[in-house]
Amino acid sequence: MTRVVAMPIIDRTEADGWRLVIDALPEPAVALDRAGTVAHYNAQMLELFPKVRIGLPFSHVSRNPELIDAVDNVHVVGEPIIVQLIERVPVDRRISVSVSRLTQVGTQSAIPSLLITFRDLSEQDRLDQMRADFIANASHELRTPLASLRGFVETLQGPARDDPVARERFLGVMASQATRMTRLIDDLLSLSRVEMRAHLPPRGVVDLNEVVAYVSQSLEPLAKAAGVTVTIHRLPVPARIRGERDEMVQVLQNLVQNAIKYGREGGHVDVRVERAAHGPNISPRFSATVVDDGPGIGPEHLPRLTERFYRVNASSSREKGGTGLGLAIVKHIVARHRGDLKISSQPGVGSRFGVLFDELPPGSAAGTDQK
Numbered sequence: 001m002t003r004v005v006a007m008p009i010i011d012r013t014e015a016d017g018w019r020l021v022i023d024a025l026p027e028p029a030v031a032l033d034r035a036g037t038v039a040h041y042n043a044q045m046l047e048l049f050p051k052v053r054i055g056l057p058f059s060h061v062s063r064n065p066e067l068i069d070a071v072d073n074v075h076v077v078g079e080p081i082i083v084q085l086i087e088r089v090p091v092d093r094r095i096s097v098s099v100s101r102l103t104q105v106g107t108q109s110a111i112p113s114l115l116i117t118f119r120d121l122s123e124q125d126r127l128d129q130m131r132a133d134f135i136a137n138a139s140h141e142l143r144t145p146l147a148s149l150r151g152f153v154e155t156l157q158g159p160a161r162d163d164p165v166a167r168e169r170f171l172g173v174m175a176s177q178a179t180r181m182t183r184l185i186d187d188l189l190s191l192s193r194v195e196m197r198a199h200l201p202p203r204g205v206v207d208l209n210e211v212v213a214y215v216s217q218s219l220e221p222l223a224k225a226a227g228v229t230v231t232i233h234r235l236p237v238p239a240r241i242r243g244e245r246d247e248m249v250q251v252l253q254n255l256v257q258n259a260i261k262y263g264r265e266g267g268h269v270d271v272r273v274e275r276a277a278h279g280p281n282i283s284p285r286f287s288a289t290v291v292d293d294g295p296g297i298g299p300e301h302l303p304r305l306t307e308r309f310y311r312v313n314a315s316s317s318r319e320k321g322g323t324g325l326g327l328a329i330v331k332h333i334v335a336r337h338r339g340d341l342k343i344s345s346q347p348g349v350g351s352r353f354g355v356l357f358d359e360l361p362p363g364s365a366a367g368t369d370q371k
């Protein structure tokens, strides 16, 4: 249904000027005329309110009573009115709406009388929530070993004061709790360092062959203790990528360590450096893949593995010296290197963790002065 509105004769450029401003606003915006009907709206507005049409009374666009009240009252109040829209369906959303008067009541003007703009605060709320959860999780993880340490200190000061056997045993447990706290703080610091550097492209050159060899060698004692055989397959040519060696070591170390820890006792871990398949539109890449023959990971866990503190089995991870931050660190480092992290697993058969990075074109010089 279209309504014909009598428009005063005015300069075209002035008439279109305010429309262009509304079109250029980065957020959803709609202008209403004196009668409270839609005079103009931008593309973002149509996305947020698919029902919006020129000439439609605003009360048909949104049925939110607070927003409709604001539209009715803003002429009287004078100041812009801010209204919060909370939506639960289809997803939780919080939108801050500002209703402003553009012209005085009674004045004849070519521009509309009201401007309503919408700001979606859901993303900011989500980040705030993530930050709060992260602090709560980190505090909880630290509080547990701390409480246990305090308990042992009290026992050693009291009942076990003169019991050398108990003392020896308790001191051993205390040392391992302190180690756990140190590991957690190291991982937290690593994570924050990687996050801080997220936007700085890496400048060094790394050979994945070398990193894989170094990591397997440094994890040899852990593998031996678990009776796990680690086999590495390297490329006969250098697998050079643009990257920070320390960070690449951290990535492979965590993946191989996980494969040893969560794989099969007495099992096999394969670490393979390869050229990833590439086509006309995909640049050549190197991959490093870690495959174990352990119990695997249920498909419901896979999408969450890289979340901070996410563990399939928290107590088993803690027992094995895990913090739940390893794969979160891996994800951040891979992102900083513009690479990909691919995780797949078949319960009962094993898991596969692969990282892929662009090949450094031949002839690119090594060094830190590269862009």
Ligand SMILES: Nc1ncnc2c1ncn2[C@@H]1O[C@H](COP(=O)(O)OP(=O)(O)O)[C@@H](O)[C@H]1O
Residues within 6 Å of the ligand: 254, 258, 259, 262, 263, 292, 294, 295, 296, 297, 305, 310, 311, 312, 313, 317, 318, 321, 322, 323, 324, 325, 326, 327, 328, 351
């Ligand atoms: N190779 C693997 N096989 C089975 N589960 C794994 C494997 N690698 C990681 N996981 C699961 O993912 C979780 C998160 O790994 P990570 O972020 O490295 O934390 P952490 O090793 O400190 O527990 C682990 O607790 C474990 O449940």
Ligand SMILES: [Mg+2]
Residues within 6 Å of the ligand: 254, 257, 258, 322, 323, 324, 326, 327
């Ligand atoms: Mg780990």
